[in-house]
Amino acid sequence: MSSTDQTLAATGLTKHFGSREAVSDLTFEVRAGRAFGLLGPNGTGKTTTVRLLTGLLTPTRGSVTLFGQTLSRSNADALRARIGVQTDTRLYENLSVRDNLRTWGQLYGLAPRVIERRIGEVLEVLGLSDRVGSLAGELSKGMRQKLSVGRAVLHEPDLLFLDEPTAGLDPEAAIDLIGYVREMINTLRTTVVICTHQLHGLETLCDDVGILNRGRLAVTGEVRTLLRRRWPEHRYLLEVGGDPASAREVITSAVGRAVEFSTVEGLLSFSLNKQEPISSAVAALVHSHIQVRAVIPRRPTIQDLYFATINDGSAA
Known part of the structure; x- marks a missing residue:
């Protein structure tokens, strides 16, 4: 510079x-x-x-x-x-x-x-x-x-x-x-x-x-x-029709590894790495006759970074 x-x-x-x-x-x-x-x-x-x-x-x-x-x-x-x-x-x-x-x-x-x-x-x-x-x-x-x-x-x-x-x-x-x-x-x-x-x-x-x-x-x-750097994975919120447990099983099977899920305002929250496109997970859900109502990317914000940094006291 x-x-x-x-x-x-x-x-x-x-x-x-x-x-x-x-x-x-x-x-x-x-x-x-x-x-x-x-x-x-x-x-x-x-x-x-x-x-x-x-x-x-x-x-x-x-x-x-x-x-x-x-x-x-x-x-x-x-x-x-x-x-x-x-x-x-x-x-x-x-x-x-x-x-x-x-x-x-x-x-x-x-x-x-x-x-x-x-x-x-x-x-x-x-x-x-x-x-x-x-x-x-x-x-x-x-x-x-x-x-x-x-x-x-x-x-x-x-x-x-x-x-x-x-x-x-x-x-x-x-x-x-x-x-x-x-x-x-x-x-x-x-x-x-x-x-x-x-x-x-x-x-x-x-x-x-x-x-x-x-x-x-x-x-x-x-x-x-x-x-x-802090959040290298892609995070998503998923709204499906029917049993969320079935959706979790299908997504886990589609990506070939254990996926950590949580619930945010009634929606499934999970992360995929760069080699695991969301399109594959959605295709697997559709193939399993699970209705996909919404897929919402969760983009981390400055506010997320701020609180994560202050709370753990370390660099991102």
Whole structure:
């Protein structure tokens, strides 16, 4: 991989607060135009990691590379100008929604005409156009969350950090926000790091994930590769007419080995390896006059990977 493909890299990143080790030996990279999900329970080190990656905290050991440059005190401000960060909902309470964004646009160095255009675009996407004149202190928790995200994306950053961005949002607003972030990735080649323990919607957003457990990366890599490695077999749900026990016997006979079955919501659940096509099992069922009502592939998800990794504490 060329350095131009790599937006962010952490190498051996470690941070101590006194005798407590908040994060330990984090090593991962995020390529340009991809979304990286930094996942983990509350208190496991996600926010500390973001502060290290943006230069707000100095690591005890290790280094951070941003846009091909090693992050240091001398270049931190210049590099941060290319970054958007949403980590909290602290706003200028006595300023309007418009003036909050206008102030941040000025801090980012945007031209006045660009600021006004971007304010309109961001508020439209986030569903805050009708609250443009409201004071930030009058907003609900969900609206404050939206405004803090708007502040982070106002200058169309090359690298965007989102910390629990859908917290406090209703499902429709969360879907809209994820869609907007995906559009930034597709059209602007924005690189996104999303820190969360709320996993809904990540399937359509994250290309890569890292799962933090007790301050350490239990697993990191491309989502598809991690899922395939953890669950190499193909899993299915099967609905049949008649006795499920007969279906189990037929499938076992068709594949020539013992197959482990379970029941999920009244359906048979089982796995086949790559050399055992589901079509052979279905053909055997039909030949045995067993009605096949539905065959549903069970594709593992990021949520499955997350809970499996956290529960057993090992890498996938």
